[in-house]
Amino acid sequence: NAGVTQTPKFQVLKTGQSMTLQCAQDMNHEYMSWYRQDPGMGLRLIHYSVGAGITDQGEVPNGYNVSRSTTEDFPLRLLSAAPSQTSVYFCASSYASGTYQETQYFGPGTRLLVL
Amino acid sequence: LAKTTQPISMDSYEGQEVNITCSHNNIATNDYITWYQQFPSQGPRFIIQGYKTKVTNEVASLFIPADRKSSTLSLPRVSLSDTAVYYCLVGYSNYQLIWGAGTKLIIKP
Numbered sequence: 087n088a089g090v091t092q093t094p095k096f097q098v099l100k101t102g103q104s105m106t107l108q109c110a111q112d113m114n115h116e117y118m119s120w121y122r123q124d125p126g127m128g129l130r131l132i133h134y135s136v137g138a139g140i141t142d143q144g145e146v147p148n149g150y151n152v153s154r155s156t157t158e159d160f161p162l163r164l165l166s167a168a169p170s171q172t173s174v175y176f177c178a179s180s181y182a183s184g185t186y187q188e189t190q191y192f193g194p195g196t197r198l199l200v201l
Numbered sequence: 202l203a204k205t206t207q208p209i210s211m212d213s214y215e216g217q218e219v220n221i222t223c224s225h226n227n228i229a230t231n232d233y234i235t236w237y238q239q240f241p242s243q244g245p246r247f248i249i250q251g252y253k254t255k256v257t258n259e260v261a262s263l264f265i266p267a268d269r270k271s272s273t274l275s276l277p278r279v280s281l282s283d284t285a286v287y288y289c290l291v292g293y294s295n296y297q298l299i300w301g302a303g304t305k306l307i308i309k310p
Contacts, residue, residue, distance in 0.1 A: 090244075117296060127302075128288065128301070128303045129245070129288070129300050131298070134296065136296055176244050176245075178244070182296065184294075185294045185295050185296060186231070186233070186292055186293075186296070187298060189250065190237075190245075190247070190298075191247075192244030192245050192246070193244055194243065194244055195243070195244055
């Protein structure tokens with residue numbers, strides 16, 4: 087049971103480049119989400135999904151796209167990287183109980199530097 | 202508008218009990234309170250969760266008064282390894298989570 091895995095661990099991009107951050111979980115969790123964490127700051131929700139084929143925006147969705155074709159995978163795409171997107175990105179997953187999330191399990195994070 | 206507020210930082214000493222309080226307005230009956238711990242360069246890790254009164258596990262206790270507008274995370278006999286950022290969050294219906302900004306706890310020898 088690997089839990090939540092994220093790749094890559096670290097990435098450097100130039101302004102305007104695009105890339106996809108990968109996230110996978112093997113716990114059959116319905117709910118998955120992406121957060122960004124800027125240095126010394128808290129977590130901000132980017133996008134989330136309550137099941138395969140269902141995604142929605144969080145607090146800071148601009149510049150990011152997501153899709154959820156399977157229960158296990160929830161990739162985050164940066165369309166045209168900007169220096170303001172330099173951050174650490176965390177993926178999380180949880181069971182859903184009715185319309186409530188249960189305990190979230192976080193991945194190890196991807197550190198992104200945009201030059 | 203739901204908001205979760207906690208102190209920015211706290212200091213304590215090894216062997217002491219540490220209490221971190223979080224305030225959360227606009228909380229309904231089925232909404233729950235959770236605390237996470239985060240070390241540098243790692244993702245947050247679940248500590249404890251509760252709805253009301255008192256919950257205790259092997260690492261912490263969570264005290265929630267009757268009005269549920271605040272909660273207190275209690276860490277007994279802290280050690281240097283408890284130095285971390287602690288996040289309070291409230292889970293609302295419609296899958297919403299409102300995170301606090303985090304409390305940086307520094308434990309001194």
